[in-house]
Amino acid sequence: MKQWFLNLPGPMPLKIAIAVVVAIVALVVLFFVYDWIGSNLLDTGGTVG
Amino acid sequence: MDDATAPPVEESATPSRGTVTRAIRAAGWTSIIAGLLILGFVVQQLFVTTWFAEQHQVALEEEALEHFAVAEVSTVQYTPAPASGTGTVIPGAGGSTNDDDIPAAAEPRPILVESTAETGTAFAVIRIPKIERLRDGWAVVEGVSVRDLKNGAGHMPDTPLPGLPGNSVISGHRTTYGAPFNAVDVLVPGDLIEVETALGIHTYEVRELQIVRPTDVWVTDPREGAWLTLTTCHPKLSSRQRLIVFAELVDGPNYEAIYT
Numbered sequence: 001m002k003q004w005f006l007n008l009p010g011p012m013p014l015k016i017a018i019a020v021v022v023a024i025v026a027l028v029v030l031f032f033v034y035d036w037i038g039s040n041l042l043d044t045g046g047t048v049g
Numbered sequence: 050m051d052d053a054t055a056p057p058v059e060e061s062a063t064p065s066r067g068t069v070t071r072a073i074r075a076a077g078w079t080s081i082i083a084g085l086l087i088l089g090f091v092v093q094q095l096f097v098t099t100w101f102a103e104q105h106q107v108a109l110e111e112e113a114l115e116h117f118a119v120a121e122v123s124t125v126q127y128t129p130a131p132a133s134g135t136g137t138v139i140p141g142a143g144g145s146t147n148d149d150d151i152p153a154a155a156e157p158r159p160i161l162v163e164s165t166a167e168t169g170t171a172f173a174v175i176r177i178p179k180i181e182r183l184r185d186g187w188a189v190v191e192g193v194s195v196r197d198l199k200n201g202a203g204h205m206p207d208t209p210l211p212g213l214p215g216n217s218v219i220s221g222h223r224t225t226y227g228a229p230f231n232a233v234d235v236l237v238p239g240d241l242i243e244v245e246t247a248l249g250i251h252t253y254e255v256r257e258l259q260i261v262r263p264t265d266v267w268v269t270d271p272r273e274g275a276w277l278t279l280t281t282c283h284p285k286l287s288s289r290q291r292l293i294v295f296a297e298l299v300d301g302p303n304y305e306a307i308y309t
Contacts, residue, residue, distance in 0.1 A: 030086075034093045038225055042094060044288040045198035046220045046230060046281035047205070049266040 094225050098199070102227030105200040109171040109188035113245075116172045120247035121164040126157040127214060127306060130273055160306040162213060163247040168192040173211055175202055175219065176243040180232045187229045189244070193220050202229050208269060211244040212251035212298070214307050216272040219244075223282040223292070230281035233294050234258070242277060242296050251301035253277040259293045268293050275307050 008015040039045075064072075166172035173189040189211075193203040202221035209215035221230035236242075242253040253276075260283055261268060268278055268291075275298035283292035298304055 030089065031093065034090050035098075037090070038094045038098070039195050041288060042286060043222050043225045043228075043282050044263075045193065045195065045203070045222050045226075046291060047193045047198070047203075048220075048261070048263055048268055048280055048291055 098225045099227050102199065102201075102222075106188055106227065109190065109201050110174065110186065113171040113174050113188050116166055116170065117245075117247045120166070120172070122161055122247055123163075124159045125162050127160040127303075128157045129155050129214075129307065158306045160213070160303045161248045163210060165210065166191040168194075168206070169197055169200075171201060173204070173244055173246045175229075176245070177233075177236070177240070178243075179236060179240050182227075182229060182231060186245070187221075187227070189219055198222060199226050201227075205269060209275075211246055211277060212248050212275065212301050212303050214275050214303075216269060216276045216278055217244075218269045218278045218280060220280045224285050230279060230292075231285070233279055233281060234283075234292060236294055241299075242279075242294075244277065249302040251275075251277075251303075252299055253296035254299045255294060255296045257295045259295070261291050261293055263288065263291055265291070268295075274298065275303065 005015060005019055008018050010018075163172075168191050171188040171190050174186040175183060175189050176186045177183040188201040189204055190197050190201045191204050191206065193205050197203045198220060202219050204210065205218040205220060208218040211217045211219070222228050223230055236255050236258060238255050238257065240255045242255065244251045244253070259268070268280065277296045277298070279294040279296070281292050282288045283290040298307065
């Protein structure tokens with residue numbers, strides 16, 4: 001992780017900005033994955049048919 | 050001993066200490082990341098979705114109140130079914146709209162009906178005094194799509210609206226998105242369920258609970274009289290089965306017209 005961060009292009013502020021953007025995108029993707037799993041496996045809302 | 054005459058060192062068949070250490074470290078990090086992902090899933094499903102649903106509920110309850118004020122309420126003639134079948138007039142209430150199909154003449158009587166809300170909008174509030182979560186009410190939206198049910202309980206289209214003859218079906222989450230129907234398994238025959246719509250407050254009495262398969266669509270079939278059917282996932286934290294609550298109208302604006 002540290003190595004990945006240090007390998008990001010540009011000066012330190014740019015590295016930090018890129019890392020923050022990547023983290024936010026990852027969290028959003030993770031949220032949708034969780035939501036899909038939950039809505040399809042854990043609790044579909046109780047509809048029939 | 051001279052290096053030139055020393056016997057060659059045999060390569061060890063077992064992994065070096067460094068390799069083992071790296072493998073253990075990788076396994077440790079993998080376990081930690083997997084644990085965090087699972088923990089994140091649980092937190093997101095049980096708490097984040099509920100937080101969102103509760104935020105939506107505030108707006109939806111206001112939307113339902115607005116619907117009560119602006120919904121078009123009118124009177125139609127309802128003809129109760131004689132011995133079998135269901136009455137007429139109400140779409141989705143079953144039976145036929147052709148009066149010739151009614152074997153015995155039954156007195157038509159006026160009942161109140163309301164205009165159907167747009168899909169995804171709140172048009173009713175369900176209250177179950179026995180269940181804490183539903184004691185103060187939970188908004189019911191029109192529609193049972195994934196999106197609809199994230200916001201509130203959902204009324205299944207093509208079934209009558211609550212308070213009308215037939216079988217009105219409302220679905221809701223059991224463990225996520227506010228879990229409005231989390232505790233419906235505590236209901237027993239005789240418990241009361243109230244549904245407030247633009248017509249007024251309709252009171253239903255629980256008659257029966259059943260556990261069925263998700264494909265058992267017969268639970269939504271039309272019924273004689275006026276019924277409310279609640280459907281939710283079963284058991285908790287699983288969508289393997291459905292818990293169904295059948296309740297019959299015992300009081301409300303249309304009760305007299307439907308049952309007398």
